[in-house]
Every structure is written in C-alpha cells, then in structure tokens.
Amino acid sequence: MSPATPIITLGEPLIELSEIDSTNMYAMEQIHAQKALSGSVYQTDFQTNGKGQHGRIWESHRGENLLCTYILELNALKQGKNWVPSEQLGLSAAVALGAQAFFMEFAGEETKIKKPNDIYWRDRKAGGILIENMVKSDRWGKAIIGMGININQTTFDTIEGKPVSLKQITGKSFDPISLAKELCQHLEHRFLVLENKPFDQLLSAYNNQLYKKDELVPFKRNNIQFQAKVNGVDKDGHLLIMHGVEERIRFGEITWLL
Ligand code: BTN
Numbered sequence: 001m002s003p004a005t006p007i008i009t010l011g012e013p014l015i016e017l018s019e020i021d022s023t024n025m026y027a028m029e030q031i032h033a034q035k036a037l038s039g040s041v042y043q044t045d046f047q048t049n050g051k052g053q054h055g056r057i058w059e060s061h062r063g064e065n066l067l068c069t070y071i072l073e074l075n076a077l078k079q080g081k082n083w084v085p086s087e088q089l090g091l092s093a094a095v096a097l098g099a100q101a102f103f104m105e106f107a108g109e110e111t112k113i114k115k116p117n118d119i120y121w122r123d124r125k126a127g128g129i130l131i132e133n134m135v136k137s138d139r140w141g142k143a144i145i146g147m148g149i150n151i152n153q154t155t156f157d158t159i160e161g162k163p164v165s166l167k168q169i170t171g172k173s174f175d176p177i178s179l180a181k182e183l184c185q186h187l188e189h190r191f192l193v194l195e196n197k198p199f200d201q202l203l204s205a206y207n208n209q210l211y212k213k214d215e216l217v218p219f220k221r222n223n224i225q226f227q228a229k230v231n232g233v234d235k236d237g238h239l240l241i242m243h244g245v246e247e248r249i250r251f252g253e254i255t256w257l258l
Pocket of ligand 1: 052
C-alpha cells in the first residue's frame with residue numbers, strides 16, 4: 001500500500017433517507033443490528049429529532065442542508081503507530097479539520113474551527129459535529145460521526161451561534177448529496193494524516209485553523225468578564241488562553257462572550 005492510499009473509503013455505501021429521527025441514531029441502530037459497514041454514510045433530507053452537542057436539538061429545514069453520519073471502524077486506524085484509541089482528541093481534530101477544509105473550499109479562508117469541532121465562518125456557526133460511541137475503555141469500536149452543515153438555508157429558528165449557510169456566504173445554491181460525497185474526500189485525507197503522521201502534526205494543523213487564535217477574546221468566568229488571548233489547544237484538548245499567565249481551560253470553565 002502506498003503511503004497516500006486511503007485506509008478507509010468513506011461513502012461506500014452512501015445511503016439516502018428521505019426522513020429519519022436522527023442519522024446518528026439510525027447509524028447506531030444499524031451498528032447494533034450488525035448491518036453497518038465501516039465507511040457507510042447515512043444522509044437525510046430531514047430529521048425529526050436531530051441531536052446536537054450537550055443534549056441540544058439540531059434543527060434544519062427540509063432538504064436544505066447537509067445532514068449525515070459517517071461510520072468509521074476505529075480498528076481500521078489500528079495499523080498506524082501514531083494513534084491509540086484513548087486519544088479521542090485525534091479523531092475529533094481530524095474530523096474537524098476535514099469539515100473545515102471542505103467548507104473553506106466554498107466559503108474561503110475565513111472558515112475556522114471553534115473548539116472542539118464547530119465550523120465557524122467569521123463569527124457565525126456554519127456547522128456542527130457530534131461524534132458518539134467512539135471507544136469503550138481500550139476496546140476498538142465504531143465511531144459515529146454526525147455532521148450538520150448549513151448549505152442552502154437562509155432563515156434560522158435559533159439564534160444560538162448566529163447561524164450562517166453557504167448560500168448566505170456565496171449567494172449560490174448547492175446539492176447536499178454531492179457535497180456529502182465531497183466531504184468524504186476531505187475526511188479520508190485527514191484520517192490518513194491521523195494514521196500515518198505524528199499526532200503533533202495534526203494538532204498543529206488544528207491550531208492553525210483555530211477560531212480566534214492569537215486574538216483577544218472576551219470571556220466570562222464565575223460572572224466576571226475578562227479578555228484573554230487565545231493561544232491554542234494542547235494535546236489534552238484544553239484551551240490555552242493568555243490572561244496574565246497562560247491558563248489551561250477545562251470544558252465549561254469559561255464562556256465565550258462573542
Ligand atoms: C452541534 O451541536 O454542534 C452538533 C450538531 C450535529 C448535528 C448532526 S446532523 C446529522 C447528525 N445527526 C444528528 O442527529 N446529529 C448530527
């Protein structure tokens with residue numbers, strides 16, 4: 001196998017579902033029924049119970065956006081010497097980088113990754129990622145990688161994250177199915193990096209695309225507002241901010257005021 005050969009082919013098969021509760025839930029059911037192959041992608045026009053991060057709902061108008069779930073057999077990455085399953089950050093970073101590169105292809109360089117794996121264009125959220133069921137203790141399992149990326153929708157029911165779509169950015173409409181296939185290429189490329197290159201290389205690529213990197217950002221902690229410079233994300237997934245001294249921030253410790 002040449003070093004550039006993908007170890008995982010994504011999008012074969014690509015299963016189109018006109019309506020489903022959630023592509024992540026459907027993918028999980030297929031795994032439990034032993035019907036899911038690694039590389040399968042489930043795409044839908046509409047979700048009746050789309051899942052967002054932290055128990056939130058993911059809303060999307062019918063047929064307008066990219067709503068899909070990729071199944072990845074983590075075992076397929078096992079051949080690599082640089083990655084172990086306990087390093088979940090690696091997979092999360094690889095997926096975020098793939099999604100960011102995909103969106104940037106159409107929306108340009110102002111596309112960034114907001115930690116851990118939101119896709120932002122300027123100060124607005126263009127897409128979200130929900131990775132579930134990755135690894136139990138040291139056992140290799142399947143990752144369920146759900147993506148919701150705003151494509152043709154121009155009005156939003158939520159104000160959270162100030163949503164934006166590709167159509168609002170470019171003035172053009174796109175075919176979500178073609179884009180789901182396009183996204184596969186970007187993800188495959190990043191999985192190759194995850195498997196074959198040192199983790200530091202992936203982390204450095206992730207930090208290069210990090211939202212607000214090296215900028216002063218208003219934050220809030222325990223009801224106190226302050227400004228700090230975003231230095232990056234470390235190998236344990238902590239946000240590093242410069243506020244007098246460099247601090248390692250755990251999830252939920254501070255709120256972004258943007
Ligand atoms: C987030 O809250 O930012 C993550 C949103 C992930 C939404 C996608 S849409 C396709 C897949 N199926 C789901 O139910 N959720 C993910």
